[in-house]
Amino acid sequence: MNFVYRIQAIFYKELMQLKRDRMTFGMVVMIPLIQLLLFGFAINTNVRHIPVGLVDQSQTALSRILVQTVSATQVVTFTHQYASVEEAQNAISKQDVRAVFIIPADVSQRLVRHGSVGFATPPATDQETSRPIAQWLTDGSDTMIAASIKGLRNMPLAELISKSANRNTPTFEVTLLYNPEQRTVVNIVPGLVAVILTMTMIMFTSAAIVREREQGNLELLINTPLKSIELMLGKIIPYIFIGLIQVTLILSLGYFIFHVPINGSMLALAGITLLFISSSLVLGLVISTIAKNQLQSMQMTVFVLLPSILLSGFMFPYEGMPRVAQIIAEALPATHFMRLIRGVALRDVEVLTMTFDLYWLAGFTLFGLLLAALRFKKRLD
Amino acid sequence: MSSSSVDGKDLVIKARGMGKNFGALKAIQHLDLDIERGKIYGFLGPNGCGKTTSIRMLTGLLTPTYGEVDVLGLKLPQQANQLRYHIGYMTQIFSMYRDLTVRENLSFIAKVYGIHGTTQKQRIEELLDIYNLSRLADQFAGSMSGGQRQRLALAAAVLHKPDLLFLDEPTSAVDPESRRDFWEQLFDLSESGTSILVSTHYMDEAERCHGLAILEAGIKRADGTPEALMAGMNANVIEVQSDRIRQLKEQLLQTPSVISAAQLGTRLRVLIEKDVSQPKEHLLSCLSNQEAESLTMVRPSLEDVFVTCTGEGRQ
Helix, strand or coil, X not given: CHHHHHHHHHHHHHHHHHHHCHHXXXXXXXXXXXXXXXXXXXXXXXXXXXXXXXXXXXXXXXXXXXXXXXXXXXXXXXXXXXXXXXXXXXXXXXXXXXXXXXXXXXXXXXXXXXXXXXXXCCCCCCCCCCCCCCEEEECCCCHHHHHXXXXXXXXXXXXXXXXXXXXXXXXXXXXXXXXXXXXXXXXXHHHHHXXXXXXXXXXXXXXXXXXXXXXXXXXXXXXCCCCHHHHHHHHHHHHHHHHHHHHHHHHHHHHHHCCCCCCCCHHXXXXXXXXXXXXXXXXXXHHHHHCCCHHHHHHHHHHHHHHHHHCCCCCCCHHHCCXXXXXXXXXXXXXXXXXXXXXXXXXXXXXXXXXXXXXXXXXXXXXXXXXXXXXXXXXXX | CCCEEECCEEEEEEEEEEEEEECCEEEEEEEEEEEECCCEEEEECCCCCCHHHXXXXXXXXXXXXXXXXXXXXXXXXXXXXXXXXXXXXXXXXXXXXXXXXXHHHHHHHHHHCCCCHHHHHHHHHHHHHHCCCHHHCCCEHHHCCHHHHHHHHHHHHHCCCCCEEEEECCCCCCCHHHHHHHHHHHHHHHHCCCEEEEEXXXXXXXXXXXXXXXXXXCEEEEEECHHHHHHCCCEEEEEEECCCHHHHHHHHHHCCCEEEEEEECCEEEEEEXXXXXXXXXXXXXXCCCCCCCEEEEECCCHHHHHHHHHHHHHC
């Protein structure tokens, strides 16, 4: 029974210290709140209103209508007009605009002969008729911007001429499940749970042992009958509650502000979150037994945090990464949790079928806890 | 608690040839200790002489490089965990939680030792009363003065009523009056049967101890009661009264039989080797200019003992 009292002693002490540390206490709420609002609104893979320039060599009614049609897509916004192509290229290199739309002088001739308008279906080898109507010059270094401009390549020009466009029938039919409106935020919010928890949970415990050492309290602790595993558990338990508060905050804000649905069962969600919180806290504890001071523990936290954001599947699809990156990603708890929470929250997957990720997180937690307890010696040598 | 006994003495600490090396540094060399139950035993020595290292080995925090250590009948470092319940340790640096109140700190320590419920409440009230902390019970430990912190640390160290108490330079950040009160409290604890090992670099504190070890550079130079140490000192003490002390001191330090000469106001306290049969006459013969100097043989103090037995290591 004594071990319960000892864990409880550490537990209360941690809560008390956290309560006194106003800044940290505030961060528990502010970090998820601000980051969710920030990323929820900011991260958007559907790029719109790209500032572009115009070089109109034709100066006809047709060219003006063409510009209006392009503007109507809302992908680009014409902000500048240039007299020559050279001038426009300079503007791109100075980043005044991200792309330039060049309308040639003979745009009307090109248009009437063009295949997309449908007066004829000439062979592609025909020089006269396969000429494009106009040209885009784009800053290709940003692949997101380039892809959006490339999306304009085949834009229909039906409104331009009162004749229906000669559109191709698609080869394949694509049905979008779970997120038919293609809103980025649906994928971002559950992912943010993983990122924010990784950050706050590792941070809390990575400082845990180091702080005791720096403030001289460690000598007090190791002189008591407290066992290292009891110390570790006592340090983790209060933060599990904090993690659960943060998850609740993120998911409910996601639901009310961004209308991100939670399709799966709440119980499964609570289960996987608990597992992930524990594994992140334990990872922090391991860091704390390695670091010599709080600065080192902070550096190690960031060392884990960055790959957790970039490799876990939060930003880029896991499948698209090279093999080495995938192996690194597999080692991070965030990757497994990313799969689990997206599965449960978005696709209503029966969580018990995702055994690999579940076992991995559970194994990571147990192994980490043992490692931290073994690494923490109740001696000074 | 069981304990060892040597020559019928009831020992709480028995160390034989205990030593500790930190790499090339020999922090402690072949230390033998026999500390009796119920006594206040002192470690006297300058900073860096190995007091803290010795205490850490005796509490099981450091593993000795060689030698045998037996504390309260438990073998160290193997049985260090069992020992924890029976010893209290007041660290040199204040190690209570600064962002917790006095009461919270004590309650935390109590829980860690498995003391809870009404027993805990009573014990904490009792300690707050004994150590004069009742008025400060709800104050943060970090906002207290040196003397108050020291009382809290002592209260925490004795909370679980240990048989043996280790105090590592407990009075180094404390004013003289608090030091006196602190020692009164130590004698109360000793009276009630607690054995105490205290390290210090103050002579007056060392003189209060029942037993004493003088440490220098990791080696025990002397061991015994303060009285025995003073009586058995290998030197005689002569005080010289003079107007031109500085020159006199220079002159005397040239003499081979003079161990040391320290100025005390207008007097010069000279330690002269014991085998000099007539120290006063010898000293007078050493002084070239003998005008107006009065010489008196005086009782040795603990400081004299310290200077005599630590001299060789310093040169």
